[in-house]
Amino acid sequence: MFNLRTLQKNKTVKYGVPMLLLVVGGSFGLREFTQIRYDAQRIKKKLDPALEAKVNIQRQPNILEEEYEKLKEVNLDEWKNIRGPRPWENSRDYQDQQRSRKNKQD
Template identity: 75%
Template sequence: MFNLKALQKNKTVRYGIPMMLLVVGGSFGLKEFTQIRYDAQRHRKRLDPELEAQVDVQRQTNMLEEQYEKIKQANLEDWKNIRGPRPWEDSREYQEQQRSRQNKKD
């Protein structure tokens, strides 16, 4: 028969085995909790497939048409590349300088 006192004094039995149980058991427990989270998200986002297809097609066509109209209305002939202020520069002062330069050129 095992000597119970010797087993209780053994550091591996006293600290190692509970630690291993905590680590291994914790990973299985966390897996279950995270799986519940992802299942709930999947369930919440689920739409009727026909409705989802209609929404996707409508989104794409609207986005393309809007972008086309914006590009069509943009005047690209008079476009100028203007540098923004550096972090150490005062933005209002820099804007005034840019405006005065632009007024002098016009």
């Protein structure tokens, strides 16, 4: 029926099958390489047990009332909004200018 010469002339077999193998094989290959990346990140993230205990203590959520008490102590009436420098402005000059304005107002 079919001989080897007719299969070699067929464009689907000549171009389509290798392309399909490249796409499917590349998908599996990329999965393996990305898995190596995530495994390496997981190993780097492991902390010393003493340090991990300190980090876990700090992650405990604060009680709402405690945060409210902290905010009650802050004096918000004397707060002033100061804008940061624009990208085209020199930040050092702008900071010095803001400090001098603040000192003049005090």
